[in-house]
Amino acid sequence: MVKRSTALLLVLSALALAGCSQQGPAATAPERAAARPSHVLQVRVPEGTTREQLGAAYGAPVLMFDAAEGYAVLGLSAAQASGPGLRTLSLAGTPESNLGAFSAGMTATVQGRAIWLKGDLGSWTAEGRAIWLKGQYSLIPENTLNFQTIRLEQAHTLAPKLGQGIKVAVIDTGVDLEHPAFAGSLAPAEEWRDFYAGDNLPDEEGVLGEGGYGHGTGVAGIVLQVAPAATILPLRVLGPDGSGDVLTVAQAIDWASAKGAQIINLSLGSAERSAIVQDAIKRATERGALVVASAGNENRPAISYPAHDMVSGGAGERSLSVGSVTTGWLKSSFSNYSANLELVALGENVYTPGPDGLLVSWSGTSMATPMAAGGLALALSQGTDVPLKDLTKKMAEKAYDVYNNGLNAPYKDKLGKKGLLNLEAFLKDVVK
Ligand SMILES: [Ca+2]
Ligand SMILES: [Ca+2]
Incomplete structure (x- = not known):
């Protein structure tokens, strides 16, 4: 659910921009914040698992997903990244700090x-x-x-x-x-x-x-x-x-x-x-x-x-x-x-x-x-x-x-x- 609304937001944002002049603002600050999680976590995708199932299992938006390659990347808040919930899931790796790393x-x-x-x-x-x-x-x-x-x-x-x-x-x-x-x-x-x-x-x-x-x-x-x-x-x-x-x-x-x-x-x-x-x-x-x-x-x-x-x-x-x-x-x-x-x-x-x-x-x-x-x-x-x-x-x-x-x-x-x-x-x- 979280993922769907995020994706929809991105699509709407892209459509809106297509009609704008090239000088127009890219995305509003709230849109960018929603798409910019504090942390990101790469997880393996068990065979047969859908994007929706994965997002529901973690309670986090799935921002990258490739079933064939078997990986996904989730967006996490700082609290999620440091909280105990995710770490108890056997699939979880180590959350990475996302913002401005490069x-x-x-x-x-x-x-x-x-x-x-x-x-x-x-x-x-x-x-x-x-x-x-x-x-x-x-x-x-x-x-x-x-x-x-x-x-x-x-x-x-x-x-x-x-x-x-x-x-x-x-x-x-x-x-x-x-x-x-x-x-x-x-x-x-x-x-x-x-x-x-x-x-x-x-x-x-x-x-x-x-x-x-x-x-x-x-x-x-x-x-x-x-x-x-x-x-x-x-x-x-x-x-x-x-x-x-x-x-x-x-x-x-x-x-x-x-x-x-x-x-x-x-x-x-x-x-x-x-x-x-x-x-x-x-x-x-x-x-x-x-x-x-x-x-x-x-x-x-x-x-x-x-x-x-x-x-x-x-x-x-x-x-x-x-x-x-x-x-x-x-x-x-x-x-x-x-x-x-x-x-x-x-x-x-x-x-x-x-x-x-x-x-x-x-x-x-x-x-x-x-x-x-x-x-x-x-x-x-x-x-x-x-x-x-x-x-x-x-x-x-x-x-x-x-x-x-x-x-x-x-x-x-x-x-x-x-x-x-x-x-x-x-x-x-x-x-x-
Ligand atoms: Ca742009
Ligand atoms: Ca080399």
């Missing part, structure tokens, strides 16, 4: 306005190689050194399909859906989803220069600079402050793999492991997706979750953690580091689209991560004989050695076994 953790510097001239926009989607002129990345010259360093021009020659036919889910603050940089590059609108607000329009919301506003737009823009013909599936899970919940991150990962995303970009993280998110990643990888996640920006000797758990295990083979170095190959002052970290890319002053037609410079491991995602899209579009489970490992193995000559000595083996993304060496090794 963060994009970033800094942005707005650089300027009206960079996107109509005449230049074709270069985002059509002839990607034309954006390189005599070694300069002519689309955004400020990125030339960044992209020379990861050998992007050579990568575009080695993988001229440029990501064509590869869907990259960007699970983030949303995307400026109207930005000319994304014209022709977004997945069909019926696949879009805003899990944060509970509607079907994953647009950015917020104030420029504050919190996470523009973060997802920037991440998506970097994917497309690396793989200009790839398709972006925009999924919103982070609010204007850059934070998001366990439940919505897990829902978005499930959604992305259900919509056939071959690559899932998670430029977000948490200090705590979430079994619910880890299991969603496991399911997505079992369905054929590759997942990349950022290491986090606290300059800690430990990387954030879920990146932390990507180094090993079944899902680890199809997922990749990414930190950040400078164009001089030194660890970025903010980048977390760990023996668990598999790769670093460039996460400082990366120029990319911002909301409202802006060009924005971002710094953070969030911006290094989509360089790896784009590189995987290049490989997949071109075709590879390397088994999918070995592809991210190859990317890490073919990286530049950032420890040569005592470089990064304090972080030896904690910026990846080798280190810095080298798209040319990677693609030479893996494409047909």
Whole structure:
């Protein structure tokens, strides 16, 4: 019963929004509160049990349910999470704190306005190689050194399909859906989803220069600079402050793999492991997706979750953690580091689209991560004989050695076994 009314509320909310202008409020505060439980609990679904039966047994709304996979996620109040009732049920696991567990953790510097001239926009989607002129990345010259360093021009020659036919889910603050940089590059609108607000329009919301506003737009823009013909599936899970919940991150990962995303970009993280998110990643990888996640920006000797758990295990083979170095190959002052970290890319002053037609410079491991995602899209579009489970490992193995000559000595083996993304060496090794 509880579940039915919640679902109905969400449906009504979505229908109401469909009639609104795109600028309209997503969901009212009470609606969002109802859909944002304090805690979430993953439970096994006994064979033959329906969603309704499960909800009735626990006395809690069932927010995720997959009978075939045998799992469900319940929403709990704080009192329920700490109360004795649930714990006496043999099916119950450990409740997880849901609210704001994930963060994009970033800094942005707005650089300027009206960079996107109509005449230049074709270069985002059509002839990607034309954006390189005599070694300069002519689309955004400020990125030339960044992209020379990861050998992007050579990568575009080695993988001229440029990501064509590869869907990259960007699970983030949303995307400026109207930005000319994304014209022709977004997945069909019926696949879009805003899990944060509970509607079907994953647009950015917020104030420029504050919190996470523009973060997802920037991440998506970097994917497309690396793989200009790839398709972006925009999924919103982070609010204007850059934070998001366990439940919505897990829902978005499930959604992305259900919509056939071959690559899932998670430029977000948490200090705590979430079994619910880890299991969603496991399911997505079992369905054929590759997942990349950022290491986090606290300059800690430990990387954030879920990146932390990507180094090993079944899902680890199809997922990749990414930190950040400078164009001089030194660890970025903010980048977390760990023996668990598999790769670093460039996460400082990366120029990319911002909301409202802006060009924005971002710094953070969030911006290094989509360089790896784009590189995987290049490989997949071109075709590879390397088994999918070995592809991210190859990317890490073919990286530049950032420890040569005592470089990064304090972080030896904690910026990846080798280190810095080298798209040319990677693609030479893996494409047909
Ligand atoms: Ca929305
Ligand atoms: Ca891995």
